[in-house]
Amino acid sequence: MAAMDLELKRAFTEMQVNKIETTKKMKMIDYQCDVLKESSKKYEITERGITELDPNTRVYSSIGRMFVLSTVPTTREELKAKQAKCDSLVEQLNEKKSYLSKSLKEQEDHLRELVQQKKDADAS
Numbered sequence: 001m002a003a004m005d006l007e008l009k010r011a012f013t014e015m016q017v018n019k020i021e022t023t024k025k026m027k028m029i030d031y032q033c034d035v036l037k038e039s040s041k042k043y044e045i046t047e048r049g050i051t052e053l054d055p056n057t058r059v060y061s062s063i064g065r066m067f068v069l070s071t072v073p074t075t076r077e078e079l080k081a082k083q084a085k086c087d088s089l090v091e092q093l094n095e096k097k098s099y100l101s102k103s104l105k106e107q108e109d110h111l112r113e114l115v116q117q118k119k120d121a122d123a124s
Helices: 002-051 072-123
Strands: 059-063 066-070
Touching: 002 072, 059 072, 066 072
Parallel strands: none
Antiparallel strands: 059 066
């Protein structure tokens, strides 16, 4: 019976630590998703803004800390590609968050089983 108590305490402590870590990871994923969604929105707004320009208008694209002369169609395609990349990353992060959530739920279920086994053993 002491081994069962020890195993239960170890599992409970491990589960609490894992829950804290998983919660931190999920909050970080939420933050990253928010940043990516904001960037995607900026790209969308900028792309809509330059659609009104004449195709021969000289525009500048930023590359790091540098600006490069570009055309409106090229810049629009670059903005659409960046927006699509952000959307793709958001989907990947949401899948990762879903996996973490399922993993946490499985651990909680396992802990409940251990507690139930302990109760059954004590009742016997």
